Amino acid sequence: MSRFGCNCGRHQSQGEHDVEAHAVEEALLRATVRRELLSLIGRSAALAALASVFPLSAAKEAFAQSAKPEKTRLKVGFIPITCATPIIMAQPMGFYARHGLDVEVVKTAGWAVIRDKTLNKEYDAAHMLSPMPLAITLGVGANAVPYTMPAVENINGQAITLAVKHKDKRDPKSWKGFKFAVPFDYSMHNYLLRYYVAEHGLDPDRDIQIRAVPPPEMVANLRADNIDGFLAPDPVNQRAVYDGVGFIHVLSKEIWDGHPCCAFAASKEFVTTMPNTYQALLKAIIDATAYARKVENRKEIAAAIAPANYLNQPVTVVEQVLTGTFADGLGNVRKVPDRIDFDPFPWHSFAVWILTQMKRWGQLKGDVDYQKVAREVFLATDASRLMAEVGLTPPKSTYKSFSVMGRAFDPMKPKEYVDSFSIKRA
């Protein structure tokens, strides 16, 4: 990023200049070109067509003079888990301030509450589970409100933790009748746990019980013997080990290496009515994500987010999660540096996979245009542009194939993928 201003000389950096220029383009495109047309002919073609009839560069110039964020005091909700690391750390470590925003990060009691508070506009944007913006947009488990997910927060970083008394039941086939907790029905945790037990031949609806419990309450429930285990975000897993009530059975990384988990989400209304604020906020978060990605910064981050105002956890617990050198609850010290990692890019293939699982477990009825929903909710264009600006390398395509527990997933064939499972509700 250049430190010596931009082409027009009115901004501190070329990056800021570009953000504004893009906002103008975006606004014009929205105002003049129908979405269907846009997706048909593509962004650059539409812009070129527009420029032939409209003085686009002049509009950008005019806009540049007043491109301050429409609103600088924002409220962003979060759940106290390490998945939210970039959203949280951006406050004490000054990433929001650097991008001209005064953000209050507000701790929230659970996913249903964070959803309602965001829909009610008490929060401008929020930390959500990556399936939630998809579910909200489709109106599954909530009123349909067009929602967007401009960035993924973290990849990996979850685990299946079992109560200490199940030390000898490491084979999932022996889990019949177990009671498991996941953070929310529309969570990667729910889908990964269902996937994991189903691959081992258990039907997640009939052979085990899965209930939604807010992450902060999971360890207390495990201790009270209300549940046998959970697939939970950290620091919950590590906290269970720290308190001697559970052990880490398997890291989510070992189920699907590189899976997305939590996300930064905002309503489409926020993105369109306050484009400058949205751009600044997203950039601050991507900037923080880039910082969190570097292994050498992790200890500093752990110390910044552990206090009562944020995660309210012992520093060593957060540190074990972020550095990947941790006690597993069985007497071993494991070293898994990518136990949790941070990568903001909202792959459309992630969205398609999540939708296939919603379909598989009957949360989603009827036909779905997988690619269309993915494109509308996961805002890959903005993320890749801002990623480049903060020094990350955005991928060229928004689709990639991957495999989950050895089973290949082709994002272009979602229907066939759903049909290929023997245990399903669809």
Next chain:
Amino acid sequence: MRQGLLAAVISALLMALGVGVWHLATLPKGGAAGGDSEYAKLVGAQKSAFPTPADVGQKLAGHLRDPFYDRGPNDKGIGVQLAYSIGRVLLGFGLAGALAVPLGFLIGMSPVVYRALDPFIQVLKPISPLAWMPLALFTLKDSNVSAVFVIFVCSIWPMLINTAFGVASVRRDWLNVARTLEVSPLRKAFAVVLPAAAPTIMTGMRISIGIAWLVIVAAEMLVGGTGIGYFVWNEWNNLSIANILSGILAIGLVGMLLDFLFARLQKAVTYVE
């Protein structure tokens, strides 16, 4: 007087006995497993076991030394949190009173209105106020307003029913005297019925404020943000039993204070026939 002294001594002894048993039961068990020192450093040694009275006392002293600090939106002192909770309770309670007392008057004065409204009251009364929370969040679209609404809903019934009962059971002689003196209806309501029913109304208010204080803690645990309920939830999150106990103690003391206040008011309006 001697009885009072004796009671105080017994109270103090019970307290000492309770704390003593608690202390003995939570003494740290010696000889923690040594083993792999690298591993031992990563797990908490007995740290979240049940705290001793001294631990709780220490935490409590810490909270009381600086009850009004503000370290960001999610970390405020116990005094600030209590103030938020009391504010919500008084607001919800005040609104409920403003509706329940006039409505209770109406119901108490008119048997027809009483009969018409009775089925609704009977169905709505037993609903746990917290069950309204999701509905309130959905329709009122604000978590603070929802919390106040929940307090409103839970404190309205005792006041309504007690007011109606108090008004309905004003002695007929007094009403007859008012009638023979040809007192205007408004004057009758304020000069005869209100003072006569005041003790019963105050009883309703006292019950209401108690329930409201019970409910606010649960409501704040549900929506979070601020308040003593959030404080307890946040410390539950951190599995810090000592802090939770401090919170519980504070809740108890404030509840007692509120009850005491209303008991005083009740005494002030009580009359001897």
